[in-house]
Every structure is written in C-alpha cells, then in structure tokens.
Amino acid sequence: MNIHFFFPAFLLLVSASPALPGPGGAPPVREITMRECVETALRGNIDIAISRSERESAGLSVPLEEAAFLPRLTGDVSFSRSIGPTGSSIAGTLTVDQNAWKLDAGVSELLRSGTALSLSFQNQRLEAGTALSLFNPEYTTSLTLSARHPLLKRSGRKVTEAPLTIARAGTEAATGEWLAKVMDIIATARTSFLAFHAAYRQIEVRKAALSLAERLFDQTAARIDAGLAAPMDRLPAEAAVASRKEELLRVEAAAQNAEDDLKNVLGLRADQEWEERLIPVQPPEAPDAPGPNDTYPEALKRRPEVAALSARTRQAEIQEMVARNGMMPDLSLTASAGLTGLAGSPFPNPFFPGGGTEFEGSYGDSLRELLSGDYYTWFVGLSTEIPWKFQRERAEWARARSALEQQRLRKESLRANIRAEVRKARRDLDSSLDRVDAAAASVAAARGKLEAEERKFDLGASTTTQVLEFQQDYAQALLAELTAKTDAYVSQTRLWRSVGTILEKEGISVR
Template identity: 25%
Template sequence: MLSVGVTMATASELSLKTAIAAALEHNLGLRIATYEPANALDSVEIEDAQFDLSLFGQTSLDERQSAASSSALDAATAPESESRGASVGVDKRFSTGATVTLDSSISRSASNNNAARNPDYGTDVGLSIRQPLLKGAWSRVNLAPLARAKVTAERSIFELRSEILDLILDTEIAYWNLAYARADRTLIASSLALAENLLEENRERERLGLVTPLEVLQAEAEVLNQQEAVLQADNVIADAEDALRRSMGLADFIEPIHQEVFVAGLPGQMEPLRPIEVVVKDTVLNDVAAQIQERRLEIERINHMLAQDETRPDLDFTGGLSYLGRDTNGSTAYRGAYNADGYDWSLGMELRVPWGFREARARVRQAERSVEQASLELYDIKQEKALAARNAWRSASTGLKRIEVTRTAMLLNEEAFEQERARYGSGLVAYRNVLEAQRDFDQARSRYLASLIETLRATVRLSRVDGTLLQRNGLDWDIVDPYTQVLEPSAELTTSLSSNTP
C-alpha cells in the first residue's frame, strides 16, 4: 500500500500521489462502497453452505394409564404403559439434487400388562435417499444459485473498482483545480502589482504636470478592480481546498480549519495523445461498466435456466434400507440391528404436476426478455463508451492545440503591452491605450491558464474512459485493492462520529 503520510497541519507541498493515497484510505464514500463486495462474498458462502452436513436428533417420553382394562386378556385392572424413544442422524444434500439421510433410533416400551417382552427395546439403523429426476435434478440446476452468487460477487467487485476509478478521477481533478486556482490568483496578484506600479507612475506624472487627474483616476479604478479580483480568487482557492479535502477524507468540516493546502503547479507540457483508434479499442476492451454489465447478463442467463427448470414436473426417486433389532435389553437390540436380524427396505417414485404450468411459463418468458434486455444494454454500453472515448480524445486533442495558440497570443499581447507602455512613457499615447493593452495582456494570460486546466481535465477524463487512469498515476490494482478491504471502524472515526451525533 502507498504511504499516505499527510496531515493538513503542515504547509509543505502536497503531491498528487499522496492526495490519491489519502483518498483511497480515508474517503468515506469509498469506505461505504466496500461493504457491498463483502456482503456478496458472504452470499457465496451462504449458497455453498446448502451442501453442508446437517445433524438432527430428537427424544420423547410418553406415559399412559387406562381408566380400566379393555380386554379379558389384560393382566392388570388399570393397564399402565411407558414409551421412550430417541433418534439421531445426519443428512446431506448433493449437487445432483439428491438428499441422503443416515439415521438410527432406539425405542423402549414397558407395561404392567401382558407383553411378550417387558421392557421391549426396538432399534434400527437406516439409510434413505431422495433423488429428483426432472425438476431440481442434476448439478447444472443445483449449482446454479452458487454460480449466480459468485458472478454477483464478481459484479460487485467491478462496481467497487468503478467507484475507485471515479474517486481517483475526482481527486486528481480537484487537485489540479486547486493548482489552477492558485495560479490564477498569482496571475491576478501580478496584474494588481502592475496596476499599482502604473498608479504610482501616474501620480508622479500628475505631480510633474505631464498627465491629467483623469488618468490618475483611471489607474486607481484599475487597482480597485484587481483588488476585487484577488478577493474572488481567494474564495475560489478556499472552495478548491475544501473539495480536495472532501475527496481525501482528512477533514470533517465541523471544526475550524486554519491550514492551507499547497499543491504542485500546473504542468507546462502535456503528454502526446495515442491515436484515436487505439484509444477507442482500449476503451471497449477494458471498460469497467461493460464488465459489470457482462456479469449482469450472466446472472440473467442463470435465472433463465432456473426458470426453465420450474416448468418440469416433480418426479423423485425414493429409496431406503433399515436394519432392525429387538430385545429386552437395549444394547442387545442394537447388536441385533447391526447383525441384520430384521430389515425394512423400500423403493418408490413420486410425481407432482402443476396444472398447466402457467406461472412457470410466464416466469420463463420474463427471464427470456431479461436476457435479451441485458444483451442490448451491454451493446449500448460499449457503443456509448466508444462514443465517449472519441469525444474525450477530440476534447483533449483540441486542448493541446489551444495551449499552443493561447501561449502565442499571450506572448504577442505581452509585447504589445510593453510597446504601449513605452509609448506612453514617451508621451505618444494616452493612458487608456496602456490600460487597454494591459487588460488584453491579462485576458491573454487568463486564456492561456484556462487552456492548461481545461486540457488537463480533458486528459484526465480521457484516461478514465480508456482505462489508463491507474497507469497515469503510477498505480495498478495490486496496489489499490488492499484499500478496498472492509475494516473495523478506526477509533478516531468512531470517536468523531459519536461526538457529532446529536
């Protein structure tokens, strides 16, 4: 795992890698999303447990006293009897649908009346089986719920990966938005410094009688305009810092926040784009949303197969064999059962046919439509992602060209401003010419800065679409997956939540 090692109490520069690591470790939205795959994996275990052994047992005691004898053969005027019994066994369900039961029982009866044995012990040890032959028969049907649970677990993992990629995307964009906000503030501050410098020059020129008071007022108004722009830029920086803190999960926004967040500057150069054909192909092959939909399609196919199974009649084979023992002593009776003194065996077939199968056939039709719908949605997702890749590539490509154009325009406006300023110093033009040239230069610098951030955002979004976002940030799933494990809430988180509960 990446080492986060970042606190908002330090004023050192926060790297993008550290910001992403903090988001993966502390973002509450991601922590919440990790519970779904954990629950899905437990569902796999639940389905697999249907084939576990099951132990059972019971015991009973029954006493009876008749009000009077009912036969001349009775030895007692008020016959009394006592019956006791106990049984224990184990059964197991197999993937063929068969249920096999192994059990043993012992019973004891005693009476004050005539009896061949008193007490009379009866024992048996038996094995029975029930095997479906049509509905619910064989491994394909009986393992389908387990297979469906596994596919559902895979789907939940891909959904979590989609959440992770979205979080990395949001964190990187929030990081560069803050870098842009600080760069824009620096640009405005330089414009303010320039406006203050020109104001000082105009005041000195006014003192010497070279300019009118109007030009001094114009310079003062420009300073105030730039001061207002600085205030707005400070507010944008604060909003960008909070957005990054939210992604990183390192602030609850309840306690006051006094520390600033400093990030790296906007990159001056962008990596060249891969050909659009390669980008579109990688997008279609590696898109997480398509992988999620493929698992959904597989689930619908399993549901269709189970729905078809419901249209078959219940036809079960049953069989059983028990060995019996009987004596006045319990242990002797058991030895008789093991020695097969007596036996009881049976074979049978059971048939149950719902009239018309109307419900089952309606469910099959629903399942067939669900499979077709999921197939069309999968194709639609791939088509949509291919289109998104083309749009994102064109946006990034246009942005790269725009950077070069705005950079050239900025240099030309800078040169024009310097010339107008020199001509103003020589008394050849009015101050308004300088002011307009300065504003054109400021706008050119602002457009260049905007082209950088917009192209950077487009490039980041393109990497999310074509599946290269992790690679872009030096990550892979082996590094990221440990962050997705469901952990017990930390002591700090529990304390924080408790203290914030009304």
C-alpha cells in the same frame, strides 16, 4: 514602465507567499501534490470504503452457497413419561404408565446432481407394563437410508448449482464494480486537484493584475501632479483598481470552494484537517498526446465495468435458465431402505404366554438384530406436484427473461458509452495540447504589446485607458493559457479513465 521582468517575478512571489507561516492563530499550511491527493483519496474516501465492504459481502455469499452441498448432522435425545387412562379391555389395567428414552442421530446431504440423501439412526427404550406389552423394558432400533432425485423440475447439475454459480458471478461483478469505483475516485481526485490548482493560480494572476493596476494608478497620479496628464485620467485607473480587487475576491472564494471540494474527495474527517490550508504543487509531468493503445478495443479489455456487467449478465442468464426449468412439473423418484432390531425383557402376557423369548436381551441384542439384516423395509415410488396453470412459474420466467434482456441492453449501452468516451477523450486531449501551444504564443504576443504600450506611455504617446486595456489582454492571455494547461491535464485523466489504464499510469496495484 517595463513589465517584462516584473510580472513573472510577481507571480513567483505570490505563489510562494502563502506557504509562509502565518501569524499566531492562523491555520496551518502545507503543500500537496496530485500524487498525494490520489494516495489520500484511496485511503480515506468514503465511497471506496463502501464499495470495498460491498465486495467483501458479495464474496461471503460463495461459501454460504457452497455450504448447501456439505453434510448436515442432526441429533435428538429425549425422555418422556405419560400416565393416562385407557379404555381397552385387554390392557389389563385402567391406566397406562409409560417411560420412553430416545436417542436419534442422522446425516443428510444434497448432491450436486440434485439428489437428496439422508441416513437416520433411531433408538428407543420403552417401559410400559401392560397386558399389551411383550417386553418391559423394550429396546427398538432402526437404520434408514432415503433418497429423493428430481426427474424434471430442479433436475440436473446446472440447476442445482445455480445459486453457487450466481454467487460466484456476483463476487466477480462486485470486484469489477469496486475496481471501477477505485478508478473513478482516482480520476475525481486528479480532476479536483487540477480544479483547485487552476483556481489557486488564478489568484496569482489576479493579484499580479491588481498590482499592475495600482502601479499604473500611482504613475498616473504622479503625471497629474506634474501637469503631464489631465485629472480625468485618474478615473480609469481608479476603476481598474476597484474592478481587479473585485475579480481577486471572486477567484479567492472560488479557490476556497475548490479546496473544500478536494478535501471532500480525499475523505478528510478531522476538524484540523479541514481547517488546514492546502497549497497545490504544479504537476511535474506535461500531458502526452494519445498513444497507440488508447483505443476502444483496448478499453473493452481493460475497463472493469465491462467484466462486471458481463458477470451480471451471466447471473441473469442462470436465473432465466432456473425459471425456465421451473415451468416443468415437479416429478421426483423416491426410495428408502431400512433395517430394524428389537430386544427386551419378556413381560408376562396372558394373550401370548411364553412369547418374546426369541428377542430376549438388552440394547446390544437389539443392535445385533438390526445388523443381521433379517428384518428390513424398502420402498420405491414417484411423487409429483403440478401447479394449476403454472401461473406463478410463468410470471417468474417472464420476469427473468425481462431482466436478462435488460442486462444485455445495459451491456450494449456500456459499450457505446465507452466508445464515445474514448473518442471524446482523445479528441479533447489533442485539442487541449494544441490550445496550450496557441495560448503560449498568445501570452508572448500580449506581453510584447503591453511592453510596447508601456514604453509609449512613458513617452506620453499613450493613455491610461490604453495601458489598462493591454494589461487586461495580458491577464486574459495568462488565464487562457492556464485554462488550456488544466484542460490538457483533465483530458489526459479522462482518457486514462475511459481506456482503463489510470491505475497503470498512476503506478497503483490493487488486491
């Protein structure tokens, strides 16, 4: 019995047979490559969708913070009427009936230096026919410019722009974290495909091993019937067939689990996609040895986690600076200047006969009085607020310092982890490639031993038990070679991920 041609031919047959259409009611079957797995995962993986949404949300914080430095317009239009008793003896009446129309407008803006400016324009038309009134109706207008500039706490461009700077750093960090998630999913898609591919190929090896055991069982039975072997020689062959059937069932279940794991990584959602059977295609390219650029310094330049954590550290530094500034007293310089105008129709007043003619006029005359600059007010002063013992401010500063120290430690930890990942990935890839060569030699040797033992069996110089042992050795050598090749692909994937070149290696560009 010669297996030199039979065993490889059988492996080819069983690898192709699942791709054939099944009977009615069987689930659809399609082949899938590792590249297709990566592309499908990038489109459908839920974790990538979540990370993309988080990046977009972080990007929206920048225009939100920029809006703090845009002008704000205010306006107020109102009418009010009041009728009430009065206890004044000079009002000339027991009740006061007033109608008031107001039209106010204003604009305010926060400058990047921290100065807050506001300009308000107020207008009122008042009707109140009492002895206290000089005009009825009366028009009053005012235009006021106010400014408030912090001198200690919240003073300076850096402190004022801190929320905007933090938002920009947060956007940069979210982009780096999203890019890292994309790389993780690509690596996971590749390793999940490789695990599924290895499990699927194990089925082929186990089927071939079972077929060899069944052929040996038939040959042993024929030898027993011909009187060339003892009946007890049937027992090892029967046990081998049963054992290899059990091994086949075990690897088939493992392959189904690996297929489900792959579908989960791909982000498949439709029921028909989960019912569809996948057939993994052998990866076309062989893994290469680590290159000269697969190094720790290169990883520090390429890994998006490094940029993301640097941005988070900048956020913590700015927050610490703001908290330290909060330890100062709140001292602000305030100033305001305003113009006023007055006009109206003179109202007979027993206490001021003939008065008010200077301001006789309409609303337009009130505006002219306002713009003449004859009537004005101005104010300059200092205002302060000092918290007792600065207890809250001290706690916030201590918390900010602690957060900054944590970010710096995380940065150091990340660098150490990247160094270890790169070194381990390089070492694993070199070892896996050496194991592939060694496993190939082991397969050739095991195949030669089995062929020799088969020839001895045909000549009656070997037993069923001995042939079964060599069959098992050959199957184990094939599995070891499959494991070594899979480990080489996985190690290559991990090296690409640890250095940060997996997007480039896969030919993927992201925006």
